[in-house]
Amino acid sequence: MSAAGMVQTTYREAVRAAIRAALKADERVFLMGEDVGRYGGCYAVSKGLLAEFGPERIRDTPLSEAAFVGAGIGAALGGMRPIVEIMTVNFSLLALDQIVNTAATLLHMSGGQFNVPVVIRMATGAGRQLAAQHSHSLEGWYAHVPGLKVLAPATLADARGMLATALEDPNPVIIFEHVMLYNMAGELTADAGAVPIDKAAVRRLGRDVTLIGYGGTLGKALEAATALAADGIEAEVVDLRTLRPLDTATIVASVARTRRAVVVDEGWRTGGLSAEISALIMEHAFWELDAPVGRVCTAEVPIPYPRHLEQAALPQPAAIVAAVRATLGR
Amino acid sequence: MSKDDIRRIVIEEIANIAPDTEPGAIDPGSDIREALDLDSMDVLNIIIALHTRLRVDIPEADYPLLLTIAGATDYLAAKLAG
Amino acid sequence: MSEFRMPSLGADMEDGVLVEWLKQAGEAVSRGDIIAVVETQKGAIEIEIFEAGTIERLLVDPGTRVPVGAPLALVRGAGEPARPAVAEATPPMPKSEPAPAPAAPSRPVARPIEARPSEATRDRTSPAARQLAAVRGIALAGLVGTGPGGAIVRADVERALAKTGAPTPRRGIDPGEMRKAIAAAMARSNREIPHYYLTHQVDVTATLAWLEALNAGRQPPERLLLAPLLLKAVALTLRDFPEFNGHFVENAFRPSAEIHIGTAIAIRGGGLVAPAIHDANIKHLDELMAALRDLVARTRAGRLRSSELFDPTVTVSSLGDRGVDGLLGVIYPPQVALVGFGTPASRPWVVGDRIGPRMVMTASLAADHRASDGHRGALFLLAVARRLQEPEGL
Numbered sequence: 001m002s003a004a005g006m007v008q009t010t011y012r013e014a015v016r017a018a019i020r021a022a023l024k025a026d027e028r029v030f031l032m033g034e035d036v037g038r039y040g041g042c043y044a045v046s047k048g049l050l051a052e053f054g055p056e057r058i059r060d061t062p063l064s065e066a067a068f069v070g071a072g073i074g075a076a077l078g079g080m081r082p083i084v085e086i087m088t089v090n091f092s093l094l095a096l097d098q099i100v101n102t103a104a105t106l107l108h109m110s111g112g113q114f115n116v117p118v119v120i121r122m123a124t125g126a127g128r129q130l131a132a133q134h135s136h137s138l139e140g141w142y143a144h145v146p147g148l149k150v151l152a153p154a155t156l157a158d159a160r161g162m163l164a165t166a167l168e169d170p171n172p173v174i175i176f177e178h179v180m181l182y183n184m185a186g187e188l189t190a191d192a193g194a195v196p197i198d199k200a201a202v203r204r205l206g207r208d209v210t211l212i213g214y215g216g217t218l219g220k221a222l223e224a225a226t227a228l229a230a231d232g233i234e235a236e237v238v239d240l241r242t243l244r245p246l247d248t249a250t251i252v253a254s255v256a257r258t259r260r261a262v263v264v265d266e267g268w269r270t271g272g273l274s275a276e277i278s279a280l281i282m283e284h285a286f287w288e289l290d291a292p293v294g295r296v297c298t299a300e301v302p303i304p305y306p307r308h309l310e311q312a313a314l315p316q317p318a319a320i321v322a323a324v325r326a327t328l329g330r
Numbered sequence: 331m332s333k334d335d336i337r338r339i340v341i342e343e344i345a346n347i348a349p350d351t352e353p354g355a356i357d358p359g360s361d362i363r364e365a366l367d368l369d370s371m372d373v374l375n376i377i378i379a380l381h382t383r384l385r386v387d388i389p390e391a392d393y394p395l396l397l398t399i400a401g402a403t404d405y406l407a408a409k410l411a412g
Numbered sequence: 413m414s415e416f417r418m419p420s421l422g423a424d425m426e427d428g429v430l431v432e433w434l435k436q437a438g439e440a441v442s443r444g445d446i447i448a449v450v451e452t453q454k455g456a457i458e459i460e461i462f463e464a465g466t467i468e469r470l471l472v473d474p475g476t477r478v479p480v481g482a483p484l485a486l487v488r489g490a491g492e493p494a495r496p497a498v499a500e501a502t503p504p505m506p507k508s509e510p511a512p513a514p515a516a517p518s519r520p521v522a523r524p525i526e527a528r529p530s531e532a533t534r535d536r537t538s539p540a541a542r543q544l545a546a547v548r549g550i551a552l553a554g555l556v557g558t559g560p561g562g563a564i565v566r567a568d569v570e571r572a573l574a575k576t577g578a579p580t581p582r583r584g585i586d587p588g589e590m591r592k593a594i595a596a597a598m599a600r601s602n603r604e605i606p607h608y609y610l611t612h613q614v615d616v617t618a619t620l621a622w623l624e625a626l627n628a629g630r631q632p633p634e635r636l637l638l639a640p641l642l643l644k645a646v647a648l649t650l651r652d653f654p655e656f657n658g659h660f661v662e663n664a665f666r667p668s669a670e671i672h673i674g675t676a677i678a679i680r681g682g683g684l685v686a687p688a689i690h691d692a693n694i695k696h697l698d699e700l701m702a703a704l705r706d707l708v709a710r711t712r713a714g715r716l717r718s719s720e721l722f723d724p725t726v727t728v729s730s731l732g733d734r735g736v737d738g739l740l741g742v743i744y745p746p747q748v749a750l751v752g753f754g755t756p757a758s759r760p761w762v763v764g765d766r767i768g769p770r771m772v773m774t775a776s777l778a779a780d781h782r783a784s785d786g787h788r789g790a791l792f793l794l795a796v797a798r799r800l801q802e803p804e805g806l
Contacts, residue, residue: 249413249486253469259540259566284483290538290565329560350680350712363734367680370637370732371708381632390627390635 006187014159014188015045015121015177019083021193022167023053026081029167030057032072033085042087043123043182069095069120073103073172076118081167086122088130089138089176103172104147115170119163125178125216125266126314132302135310137266139176139215140273143244149173150244151197152215154181156188158241161195173197176243178216178266200247202254206234209324210254212277213264214240217315221264224320235324243273251277252284260327262294264315269297291327296320331410336384337403343379344399347372358400373397386410413468413492415483416461421452421721422597422744427479428452429547430472437467441487446717448484453586453593454685455714457721464490477547536563544569590683598742605660605748606781609740610789614797615763616756617771622803638756639675639730640700644806645799646728646751647671647692653792655784656749656777657725665748665783674724674744675704677711685711686727686744687720697806731755738774748780751796775800 009017022029031046037060040047050058061068065086072084086092092099103116126135143150149169153159159177166173203218204225213221218239225235238254240246255261261281265274278293299313337358344353344362351366362368368376377396381388386409388396396402418428428450435447446458447467468486472478537545537552541564545552550572552564559565601607619641627635650657650671658667671693674686689695689703710716727744730753737757741750754774761770777793799805 249415249469253471253486256471259538287539287543290540290567291560291563326560329558329563329565348680369678369734371639371705374632374635374637375705378632388632390624 005190007190008185009156009160009188010182010186011156011159011177011184012043012045012182014156014192015163015182016047016049018160018163019046020049020052022081022083022163023049023057025164026167028079028081029083030059030075030080031083031085032059032061032068032075034061034063034068034087036060036085041085043177043179045177045182046085065091065094066098069098070102072118072120073098073106073116076103076116076172077106077114082118083163083167084118084120086120088134088179089122089124090133090136092120092122092138099142099148099172099174100145104145107171108147116172117167117170119166119169119173119175121163121175121177123179124176125180126298126303126310127180127216129305129307129310130179131305135179135303137216137298139174139243140265140267140276142174143246143273143276145244147171148244149197149242151175151242152240153177154213154215154218154239154241155203156184156186157192158195160188160192162197162241164194165197168194169197176215180216181219184219197242198245198247200241200250201239202236202250203239204235204237206236206258208234208258209236209260209262209327210251210258211235211237211262211264211320211324212240212251213237214243216266217264220315220317221320224264224317224324227317227321228324233324233328240277246277246280248280248284251280255281255285256288259288259290260294260324261289262296262320262323262327264296264320266298266315268300269295270300272297291329294323294327296323331407333403333407336406336410337399339383340380340399340402340406343383344376347375347379353399356399358403359398361397362399363397380406384410414463414465414487414489416447416485416487418450418478418480418482418484419459419718419722420480421450421454421457421718422593425452425480425593427477428457429477430474430484431456432474433470434458435467437469439467441465441467450478450718453589454721455586455590455711455716457716457718459484459718461487462719463487465492466490475547477543536561538563538565540566541569544573548573587679587681587683590679590685594684597744601742601745605743605745607743607778608781608786608789609776609778610786610793611738611740611774611776612790612793612797614773614775614800615761615770616773616800619800619803620756620771634698636697636701637704639704639732640697641800641803641806642730642753643673643675643689643692643700643704643728644695644697645796646726647673647695648806649792649795649799650726651693652795653788655788656779656792658748658783659725659746660748660780660783661746665780668725670723670725672723672725674727674747675707676727676729677708679712685716685721686724686729687711687716688724690719690723726751729753738776740776741778743778743780748783750778751793752776752778 019031035042036046037050037058069084072082075082103118106114106116124139125137142148151162153162211221221237225237228235236254236258263274263277265272267273274295274297281293296315296319301313304310304313341353348366356365377388384406395405431451432449435441441447441461442464443462445461447461448459449456450459465487468488470485472484538559544566550569555564555568555572557564558568654667657671670691672688672690673692674688676686678684687707726747727750729741733755735755738754739752741752743750756771756773758769759772760767775793775797777789779789
């Protein structure tokens with residue numbers, strides 16, 4: 001692709017472009033959520049869409065996650081292709097019953113008669129000083145639930161391309177957008193479109209250790225890899241992209257080559273996604289390992305409000321570098 | 331083709347079929363099946379190889395005449411002369 | 413996406429060393445292609461793949477010992493977009509191999525006596541290093557660890573290998589290893605399988621005459637031996653006697669719909685392999701002869717294919733034209749029967765009310781009493797004899 005085919009954009013604009021394209025491509029698609037219409041979305045993702053598509057397709061909802069997620073599930077059952085936006089994963093707990101007890105189970109409980117083609121987008125993660133009720137990373141909880149597909153776009157191309165593929169999925173898909181990524185700027189091909197949602201991606205090649213991250217931690221892992229390269233340590237960086245189902249093959253193949261792994265997860269360590277990945281590596285690549293699998297996770301505290309404490313609680317490149325050195329013994 | 335040439339070819343073809351043996355080192359009058367531990371498949375393969383290489387007709391009834399290196403050499407020499 | 417796994421090439425096989433990849437990542441493969449060579453106790457075996465697609469990724473480096481069932485490569489199915497393989501079931505964990513005996517010196521003899529090794533004093537060796545050391549026969553004792561906490565890691569073993577120039581796993585048949593494989597399988601057979609034996613003398617005068625007449629009209633490359641007739645007679649008869657064709661696994665006999673005859677092939681100088689001729693019941697005699705010739709050549713060259721080793725459903729052992737009157741076989745587990753044929757010999761024989769010389773061959777059956785009884789065994793052996801005596805029906 002030549003430079004002429006590239007456009008300057010941001011993660012926020014890429015998500016918006018994805019929603020706009022989906023609305024244009026399929027009249028069954030509509031966007032629903034708190035403040036998505038007149039306000040333009042709490043992270044300004046849907047700004048301008050109300051004017052373009054009208055209130056039938058860009059729907060502001062009452063402040064009840066249980067109600068509007070339930071409505072989205074009902075619409076999906078009725079043949080629509082709703083995109084439901086929840087402001088943050090913390091608020092999604094109010095809709096947990098709808099997501100886990102209804103959306104994820106109906107196909108099973110109806111003996112395959114009813115599928116729920118809903119896509120639920122929500123923001124996740126910390127870094128904006130929004131304190132403990134707006135900053136957590138609970139995507140690992142959703143990744144625990146059979147019946148859901150869980151995505152975590154970490155790049156512009158994935159922000160632009162994952163939604164279309166998710167909408168094609170006959171079953172519920174949850175997309176986690178990390179709050180610190182919305183302002184990320186970069187170039188995207190002008191014709192960027194749908195991308196596969198079932199495969200992890202190797203974002204940097206290396207021979208000494210595999211760093212495994214996703215969403216908000218991908219950038220930090222890449223930053224750590226750059227720092228390590230200055231010391232002659234070549235880290236491979238795997239972007240999980242999809243948190244459920246995990247792409248075991250890509251993870252195992254990379255670790256089998258580098259023989260060391262460090263998982264970087266903004267969720268908490270205990271019972272988290274990083275534990276699952278570590279277990280997978282143990283099950284599939286134990287005899288390939290040269291060191292115990294390392295983990296860099298968020299400190300086991302509610303995310304603090306003060307900036308310095310918030311930053312101290314989160315996985316940072318320096319901690320990743322230290323964890324890598326521990327696996328190498330240098 | 332001299333008899334020596336024929337003997338050399340017989341030994342070569344046996345060695346091709348049974349590369350783990352040394353047909354040149356055995357008594358040319360001994361039964362190759364005993365001396366080299368060859369089975370019926372080996373013997374058939376040797377006969378096929380000689381038939382193909384020397385373009386001579388070898389009826390099955392004549393097989394017993396080819397079971398020693400000396401016998402095979404004489405048999406093939408006679409066939410080629412005829 | 414699917415995982416291409418180390419196949420089991422017999423009841424006695426626990427693992428194999430990947431010697432060579434014959435296909436690389438990105439290459440298209442079709443059903444039956446040979447994609448790798450694996451060193452086993454039965455020699456270097458060519459491993460086939462049984463699906464069409466594209467090799468997505470090779471997971472194992474040459475020289476690696478891989479347990480049966482462990483993934484070797486990822487294969488993307490034909491027409492399948494790049495999809496990940498999410499293994500629902502955990503593959504069997506590689507078994508720990510006994511580390512080779514440490515080379516005694518270089519360790520201080522007078523060690524302080526401790527109640528038990530504590531965490532701090534215990535030698536640390538990474539799984540990857542242990543694996544490589546076991547495969548290549550390198551003693552871990554005396555190696556200097558450069559990993560975390562001074563652990564011995566794979567690179568340390570590689571350095572040691574470079575210094576000692578330890579040989580890479582060799583190809584072809586290792587008689588010692590083959591002996592071990594035979595010992596394990598046959599000991600297990602006699603330990604677990606309650607054998608019973610039946611023998612029957614068969615007048616094969618007409619059979620041999622038929623064969624001779626057939627061969628008289630053919631050039632040497634097209635001629636048949638007696639062996640394909642024996643295989644075909646057994647294969648056709650097995651259709652009516654399913655209790656002799658299949659496997660005894662998990663305390664139950666499982667008959668097989670296909671008839672794959674394990675054909676005992678002796679290795680000069682000792683050793684034996686019984687690779688399969690597939691679907692012998694539906695192969696023409698000429699096809700069986702070609703298959704047998706090919707199998708004998710590759711067995712002796714140590715180049716068998718995986719499918720020939722993992723699925724024989726019965727074994728036929730024939731002593732050929734230079735043997736003794738008969739044999740009583742040891743069944744190859746988990747099969748349940750072995751049919752043996754002795755060397756045909758001229759014997760005094762009663763035909764009608766006269767005694768005359770006839771070519772007589774002793775057929776035998778060794779069968780698993782858990783799967784069948786002697787009465788059925790006798791009927792089976794008689795039926796094989798009858799088919800042999802009517803070779804035009806083969």
